[in-house]
Amino acid sequence: MERMQKQPVFFVWALILGLTLWALIFCPAQIQARSSAKHKCQTLQIKGSDTMVNLGQAWAEEFMRLHPTVHLAVTGGGSGTGIAAILAGTCDIAQSSRDLSQEEQESAKAANKIIMETPVAWDGIAVVVHTANPVSELTVKQLADIFTGTIQNWNEIGGNDLPILVLSRERNSGTHVFFLEHVLRGGNAKGTEEFAQTALMMPSSQSIVQEVETSEAAIGYVGVGYVTNRIKTIRVARDHNGPYLLPTLDAIQAGEYPIARPLLFLTLGESQGDIKSFIDFVLSPAGQEIVKALDFVPLEK
Amino acid sequence: MKSSRAYLNRIFEFVIEKAIFLAGILSIVFVFLIFLFLIKEGFSLFRTYSIFSFLFGTKWYPISSPPQFGIVPLLLGSVAVTLGAILIAVPLGIGSAIYIAEIAPRWLREILKATVEFLAAIPSIVLGFIGLVTLAPLVKKLFHLPTGLTALSGSIMLAFMAMPTIVSMMEDAFTAVPKSYREGALALGATRWEMIRRVLLPASASGMLAAIMLGIGRVIGETMAVLMITGNAARIPTGLTQPVRTMTATIAAEMGEAVQGGNHYFALFAIGIVLFIITFLINVTASFLVRSQRK
Numbered sequence: 001m002e003r004m005q006k007q008p009v010f011f012v013w014a015l016i017l018g019l020t021l022w023a024l025i026f027c028p029a030q031i032q033a034r035s036s037a038k039h040k041c042q043t044l045q046i047k048g049s050d051t052m053v054n055l056g057q058a059w060a061e062e063f064m065r066l067h068p069t070v071h072l073a074v075t076g077g078g079s080g081t082g083i084a085a086i087l088a089g090t091c092d093i094a095q096s097s098r099d100l101s102q103e104e105q106e107s108a109k110a111a112n113k114i115i116m117e118t119p120v121a122w123d124g125i126a127v128v129v130h131t132a133n134p135v136s137e138l139t140v141k142q143l144a145d146i147f148t149g150t151i152q153n154w155n156e157i158g159g160n161d162l163p164i165l166v167l168s169r170e171r172n173s174g175t176h177v178f179f180l181e182h183v184l185r186g187g188n189a190k191g192t193e194e195f196a197q198t199a200l201m202m203p204s205s206q207s208i209v210q211e212v213e214t215s216e217a218a219i220g221y222v223g224v225g226y227v228t229n230r231i232k233t234i235r236v237a238r239d240h241n242g243p244y245l246l247p248t249l250d251a252i253q254a255g256e257y258p259i260a261r262p263l264l265f266l267t268l269g270e271s272q273g274d275i276k277s278f279i280d281f282v283l284s285p286a287g288q289e290i291v292k293a294l295d296f297v298p299l300e301k
Numbered sequence: 302m303k304s305s306r307a308y309l310n311r312i313f314e315f316v317i318e319k320a321i322f323l324a325g326i327l328s329i330v331f332v333f334l335i336f337l338f339l340i341k342e343g344f345s346l347f348r349t350y351s352i353f354s355f356l357f358g359t360k361w362y363p364i365s366s367p368p369q370f371g372i373v374p375l376l377l378g379s380v381a382v383t384l385g386a387i388l389i390a391v392p393l394g395i396g397s398a399i400y401i402a403e404i405a406p407r408w409l410r411e412i413l414k415a416t417v418e419f420l421a422a423i424p425s426i427v428l429g430f431i432g433l434v435t436l437a438p439l440v441k442k443l444f445h446l447p448t449g450l451t452a453l454s455g456s457i458m459l460a461f462m463a464m465p466t467i468v469s470m471m472e473d474a475f476t477a478v479p480k481s482y483r484e485g486a487l488a489l490g491a492t493r494w495e496m497i498r499r500v501l502l503p504a505s506a507s508g509m510l511a512a513i514m515l516g517i518g519r520v521i522g523e524t525m526a527v528l529m530i531t532g533n534a535a536r537i538p539t540g541l542t543q544p545v546r547t548m549t550a551t552i553a554a555e556m557g558e559a560v561q562g563g564n565h566y567f568a569l570f571a572i573g574i575v576l577f578i579i580t581f582l583i584n585v586t587a588s589f590l591v592r593s594q595r596k
Contacts, residue, residue, distance in 0.1 A: 081557035165447040172557040201533035217447040
């Protein structure tokens, strides 16, 4: 009985202590952050696409080395998260791997905000399977059938007798939306095709790579930057007449690889000041060199 | 002099009393406001989407046009993971609590109690990460599955998270059984096991049930670990070795994408209401059970 009475007292003390600590640690930081944002305007928030987060980070590091007075904070969360953030005014640049959806355009209009799109690089989406999988060529139509669940066994497309394990990105991912519209719906954004209910929704590209590495039945899609030599990349063709292509630099820049997309920076209105100089840096040869170094595809050769 | 002092004291007393009263009812106010907000946002969905297709629809395609917000697969996903976790955690928890309360020597008891409570302090994302790297491959290999990201992996992981709640609550229930019961049983010639089975367990039955209920509450609300480890395929599960998508994981995974004020956003809040109602019922049942044991 004595024990039972002691516990709440202890809990209350812990709570008080915890709250005090919290106040001590966070409040000054918040005040500081707010005042510095007001007076110097030098912390730029960049948020959005998980595909672009490493790229954004690399650009930011190089830019901060060149301009020590500017601080850039890059976070992921998905293209949708970034777009929501730029509409809510909680970030300065949204990184997005897709265009605004109709709903997002409407809510931008409702808030009287003009979103500017700047393409900053290309991304090819690689379709990946286990290294032991004998299948190495697929058309976009076959991919659509696999991901919608029409084709359910690898032996229907020349592979082993093995049920296909379909891996998709989560719905907050720009890659998910792009793949849905350009592969499953064949470019028709109003289509009704859907990912199979049995498709696993993976929280990150890295987790898709990990799962494909270990499962012979798996097929998934990731940005070319995530491809490693422990997984196999499928050659993809627009239709059965070919050509079957890997997502290489040349094939994407020439517009021949069927599943490629532009990566975008979204800003509110015409960009100015540090935001503009950062975008200029990204589009400069030095910025595009970083694109190449991270296995994405630069805008031009 | 004396009277003004008494007067001051009375004011002081009054202020403190009211301040404490305010602090006391704050939690009620918070719960009420949260529930109100949930209702307001969640019910906005039903202005344009039928509540019937929400509760009984079997397809969750929130970003299609037209979208489908059927939560049956999500609800059953949560149920599957929770059921699995409870099946694992309850027998382990009962054994562990009996050992701690009745059998372990005093020094070991203290160590065990502290360790079990420490288990509760491990952040769920850490457990989820460890589970993703170690448990999922193991489940895949043991059951010859195409993937280890299944309800079963989630259940095992969540069983670890429910254990601290279940063990410490049950241990409390056992300790609350009067000593005279035990002594009486032993004096009548019962063995220790007979005493535990025939006297201790029946006497603390409602406390044990309460512990299980709170364990369920802990499991059904857990998010990060299940998001990482259950595969998140929104289909109706027919077994524990399949990928499932839980209600919590759906909210966590999709809230970034949902446009504020859109139907998808409202649907996530509607899921929130369902979750809230479930945990509320569980907690009410648990506290009812605890009270019935005290009597």
